[in-house]
Amino acid sequence: MTGPAVTALPALGIDIGGTKVAGGLVAPDGEMLATARRATPGASVSDTEDAIAAVVAELAEGHEGAIVGVGVGAAGWFDRTGDTVLFSPHLAWRNSTLRKDLAARLQRPLWVGNDADAAAWAEYRYGAARGADLALMITLGTGIGGGIVLDGRLRRGSHGVAGEWGHMRVVPDGRLCACGNRGCWEQYASGTALGQTAREVARTSPAAAALLLERVDCEPDRLTGEHVARAAYDGDPLALELVTEVGCWLGQGIADLAAVLDPEVVVIGGGVSVLGEMVLRPARERLERALPGRGFRPGPRVVAAALGAQAGIVGAADLVRRAVAEGEA
Numbered sequence: 001m002t003g004p005a006v007t008a009l010p011a012l013g014i015d016i017g018g019t020k021v022a023g024g025l026v027a028p029d030g031e032m033l034a035t036a037r038r039a040t041p042g043a044s045v046s047d048t049e050d051a052i053a054a055v056v057a058e059l060a061e062g063h064e065g066a067i068v069g070v071g072v073g074a075a076g077w078f079d080r081t082g083d084t085v086l087f088s089p090h091l092a093w094r095n096s097t098l099r100k101d102l103a104a105r106l107q108r109p110l111w112v113g114n115d116a117d118a119a120a121w122a123e124y125r126y127g128a129a130r131g132a133d134l135a136l137m138i139t140l141g142t143g144i145g146g147g148i149v150l151d152g153r154l155r156r157g158s159h160g161v162a163g164e165w166g167h168m169r170v171v172p173d174g175r176l177c178a179c180g181n182r183g184c185w186e187q188y189a190s191g192t193a194l195g196q197t198a199r200e201v202a203r204t205s206p207a208a209a210a211l212l213l214e215r216v217d218c219e220p221d222r223l224t225g226e227h228v229a230r231a232a233y234d235g236d237p238l239a240l241e242l243v244t245e246v247g248c249w250l251g252q253g254i255a256d257l258a259a260v261l262d263p264e265v266v267v268i269g270g271g272v273s274v275l276g277e278m279v280l281r282p283a284r285e286r287l288e289r290a291l292p293g294r295g296f297r298p299g300p301r302v303v304a305a306a307l308g309a310q311a312g313i314v315g316a317a318d319l320v321r322r323a324v325a326e327g328e329a
């Protein structure tokens with residue numbers, strides 16, 4: 001398939017998380033035409049590939065016309081070609097040949113890459129970063145993911161692993177990270193960080209954390225970022241303070257990224273971004289105070305993602321459509 005016809009066809013987008021594989025049939029204008037999902041409780045490499053194949057089969061069987069191909073975004077570090085998952089801090093892949101395995105199983109044109117890259121592309125094409133000459137995506141979930149769109153292209157670096165700013169060290173000898181280092185940004189500005197700080201406070205100052213502890217039968221070790229997020233929504237002052245702290249860490253990191261890359265817009269997505277202004281307001285305030293050269297230079301706009309949890313699916317679908325149109329898939 002080549003030529004203009006391809007750009008008018010729907011494509012399948014697949015988003016692989018730690019516990020599920022979610023997919024969608026996506027029209028060229030970004031509209032989601034159908035969705036499917038499978039749980040991957042074990043999250044082993046073969047379970048995940050089985051789940052991808054099942055989601056693709058379900059969506060393809062439910063659609064009568066032609067489908068351009070399958071775009072797959074996963075929370076891993078890919079080499080530049082997308083052939084190899086080098087490493088995945090939160091999933092089982094280590095130097096895995098995901099692309100080759102999927103090509104053999106699916107027999108369809110493929111784009112395989114990082115989930116935050118796919119989300120960044122979706123926000124650039126259809127969402128909050130539309131038309132920006134340099135847009136950065138920051139996904140706040142279990143960790144921090146990132147993507148870069150510059151001059152209308154997704155940029156993945158010389159080796160395919162650009163945008164992994166969740167692993168910038170922000171605290172020397174700080175919290176241990178799944179990447180092997182200590183003090184990474186995602187240990188302070190993510191859903192996991194929200195939960196960890198809450199557990200620390202609940203253990204050392206149970207009285208201050210009484211409202212949070214009520215949610216987990218007074219067992220501090222059971223507190224997660226989601227508990228804190230729900231408590232913040234309900235107005236729990238400690239939860240609000242913890243969410244604000246995550247926002248401050250976010251703004252500090254954005255100031256550092258602005259020093260390096262000078263983006264026009266920074267889009268905040270991922271699970272934690274459902275907290276909206278509770279996180280974004282302190283992030284913007286900290287950015288304003290921490291931006292190098294503040295007062296003498298413009299800084300980036302910091303905005304919430306427009307496509308929500310579907311960004312990874314929508315972006316991966318458009319990336320395979322684009323790859324096929326350019327003869328690369």
Ligand SMILES: [Zn+2]
Nearest residue numbers: 167177179184
């Ligand atoms: Zn790290």
